[in-house]
Amino acid sequence: MNNLNPMNRGALTWQAFKNTLLENPDKILQFQYAEGQYVDASYHITEIKQAPIVSVDCGGVMNGWTEIIVQLWEPSVAETDRAMKVSKALSIVNLVEKSLPLNPLGVVKIEFGNSKFDTRQMYPSDFISETDSFTVNLSADFTQCKAITRGQSCGTTPTGEECCTPANNAVADVKQVQMLEVVGAENQSCTPGGGC
Structure with missing residues (x-):
């Protein structure tokens, strides 16, 4: 069995994602889900899921990998005095990891949707660190044929x-x-x- 889904090679691991956050603890954590579109600053991290995936592709090859999915939720009424700092996000991560040890090699996905954007899972694609904010740009997931990727x-x-x-x-x-x-x-x- 392959240990990593070939389409996720190069995707950000949970450990790399956490390490990046640890470098920016005092900044406000923002997520850009589309060009110029940000998750409202009053969002909550509602849960962190660990999903072990086992699949058999169309070439008959078994694949296995783990995804760590961070779910974001915007309240229906924005809380104007509330913005998530990186340190707060990390405290939620620590709370989760007390009950659920997360695979450091798991592929990170951010799950988000609102009334204008269908809920989906996206990859952190790059980071922008500014004076008081730390922005995670998200990119869409995609499908592909693993057999073709292997040249078969x-x-x-x-x-x-x-x-x-x-x-x-x-x-x-x-x-x-x-x-x-x-x-x-x-x-x-x-x-x-x-x-x-």
């Missing part, structure tokens, strides 16, 4: 065709291009009806 093809369909190999005729190539435009994948293809 996935399992075969009942007709014997492999679902993620390039098509051999012009009609199939046109369908691939249409599918790529819809999905937005680069350098990856799945034939329509192929099971990907």
Whole structure:
């Protein structure tokens, strides 16, 4: 079994995330979930989840990894006198880790949504440290075919065709291009009806 989901290589580990926070304890902790869009300063950290993931991909390979998911919640009425400092976030982390030891190699995700932004899990992508604030920029999660990432093809369909190999005729190539435009994948293809 692979110890780390290939699509998460390079993703931030829980230990690296904590270490970055520890370097900025007195700053206000902000999260930017979209360009110019920030989680309201009065947000709460409602829970921290540890999710061990075990999967079998379309190539028949078993994968395993752990995700550490920090859930943020905006109150319906903003609390104008309240802003989360990094030190407060770390005190919540310490409280959680007294009951639930978190895997230091777990992949960090931040879960957030509000009335204008559907709830989703996002990766911390970069940090901006300013005089009084520390901002965590978030980037969207994505899907990909692990078999293609390994340079292999996935399992075969009942007709014997492999679902993620390039098509051999012009009609199939046109369908691939249409599918790529819809999905937005680069350098990856799945034939329509192929099971990907």
